[in-house]
Amino acid sequence: MRVFPCGRTGSRLLLVAALALLAVPAARLSPAAAQPAPAAQPSAAQMDLARKLVVVNGEARAFDGIIPNIVESAERTFVQTNPDLVKQLREVAIVVVLDFNKRKGEVIDILAGAYARRFSEAELKEAIAFYSSATGTRLVLERPVIVQDAVQGIQAWGAQLNQLALEGIRAEMKKRGVEL
Known part of the structure; x- marks a missing residue:
């Protein structure tokens, strides 16, 4: 607590x-x-x-x-x-x-x-x-949701990029005769 x-x-x-x-x-x-x-x-x-x-x-x-x-x-x-x-x-x-x-x-x-x-x-x-202004006020009000959405998107992107990096490293190491 x-x-x-x-x-x-x-x-x-x-x-x-x-x-x-x-x-x-x-x-x-x-x-x-x-x-x-x-x-x-x-x-x-x-x-x-x-x-x-x-x-x-x-x-x-x-x-x-x-x-x-x-x-x-x-x-x-x-x-x-x-x-x-x-x-x-x-x-x-x-x-x-x-x-x-x-x-x-x-x-x-x-x-x-x-x-x-x-x-x-x-x-x-x-x-x-x-x-x-109305737009600025809306930006301030929407910012927490926008930031949360962006952070979630960046986290998903990072996870996907990490998976691709793992696959890329495995593939390159396999070319060199090393199985990971």
Whole structure:
């Protein structure tokens, strides 16, 4: 039984976040649209806009479970060496999560900083406008299903490719007189 209601593991969470970042409109990533990167230190206005962007584009929510996952992992470390303290460790972990949840803004700032260092104020405003539009809102709402569909498709593709690789290696080794 999990202590926290978060159903994602840390690695899956990172995969989801990475795939979510791929949903940025393609026009923003095209060489024709590329502009010189803003200064290494973004302005306060850029950071404010970038914070708004990561909320409106849904990326901030992608990290909702990160604090409970980190604390749960730390708890498991202690449970492994102190199984007799499992009940107390769970109780303490819940308290720690409540305290650490105050730090969620730090994750948003990290995400926002990544955007603010790469996009101008005008570009951030355009991205916010897009994600605030009907299409952008739908993209945010559909993203979890799209990512799940893509992950399942990639897993099936990988399994098929693995099978073909096994067959290819067997065939090449057979040519060399080795049966696998």
